[in-house]
Amino acid sequence: MHPIPVRKMAFEIPAAEDFDPKWLVNNIVLSYAVTGISLYVAYLEPFLVKSLRRVLDQVTDETLRENVDRFCRQEAQHYMQHERFNEAILQRGYPGLRERFDRLKADFDGYLATRGDKWCVGFVEGFEAYTTQSALKSLNSGVFDHPRTDRQFGQLFKWHMTEEIEHRNVAFDIYQHLYGDYPFRAKMCWIAQTHIWRFILDCMKIMSPVDTARFDDSYRVTAVHRALAVCAVAPMFVKTYSPWYDPHHYAVPETIAQISTELTAAAESVS
Numbered sequence: 001m002h003p004i005p006v007r008k009m010a011f012e013i014p015a016a017e018d019f020d021p022k023w024l025v026n027n028i029v030l031s032y033a034v035t036g037i038s039l040y041v042a043y044l045e046p047f048l049v050k051s052l053r054r055v056l057d058q059v060t061d062e063t064l065r066e067n068v069d070r071f072c073r074q075e076a077q078h079y080m081q082h083e084r085f086n087e088a089i090l091q092r093g094y095p096g097l098r099e100r101f102d103r104l105k106a107d108f109d110g111y112l113a114t115r116g117d118k119w120c121v122g123f124v125e126g127f128e129a130y131t132t133q134s135a136l137k138s139l140n141s142g143v144f145d146h147p148r149t150d151r152q153f154g155q156l157f158k159w160h161m162t163e164e165i166e167h168r169n170v171a172f173d174i175y176q177h178l179y180g181d182y183p184f185r186a187k188m189c190w191i192a193q194t195h196i197w198r199f200i201l202d203c204m205k206i207m208s209p210v211d212t213a214r215f216d217d218s219y220r221v222t223a224v225h226r227a228l229a230v231c232a233v234a235p236m237f238v239k240t241y242s243p244w245y246d247p248h249h250y251a252v253p254e255t256i257a258q259i260s261t262e263l264t265a266a267a268e269s270v271s
Ligand SMILES: [Fe+2]
Pocket: 041, 045, 074, 075, 078, 160, 164
């Protein structure tokens, strides 16, 4: 089995009326943050795929070419699954959320139309450098299997985060292979990471007042909560700005390798 297997999964999709916005370990800040990620990747991941596919011909290393192809195929599966889950979130009815979501699409369409290959590949690497760390952190914590986590969303993210770890080196490797420009990479890490977090914070601002009115005060997310959330992820950003940052240095725990094996066994098909 290739270390970056492309799995097609058959997930049960939640209905809009079953979507509880406090779905992740019953923690509203974490839940909104990860819901924001689910929405974000629906437009980010097509951008990742298009950005790397358009430079694939410049890659002269055969192994890297195959890894990039597998990266793109894994990411394509991710956004297709998230699109199905996102409908349940959007149908719940949050005034302004679809408009913010549309603006996100316009951002990525604009990047592909106006930015060069190096900028786009740098953005891909900046994003992946962050997701690898949050994937390791979240899988190690066991939040997706927690009894107070929605099973359907939990399984979606467990699969997605595992595959992020499987393909953790690919964006870094293609960036180094084609450009290897450290200051530019660090700049793109900042641009990509602040882009996703601006979106996540906007989702919290849009969703929390609606849910607080709809349910109760436990859905309230204040400016202090949002600031604390940013403080919690900031060390992961900072780590990627180092000239010595290299995802090849990560040790993947045996428990995550075991999850990979279980997902392969549960997949509808694997290639
Ligand atoms: Fe992904």
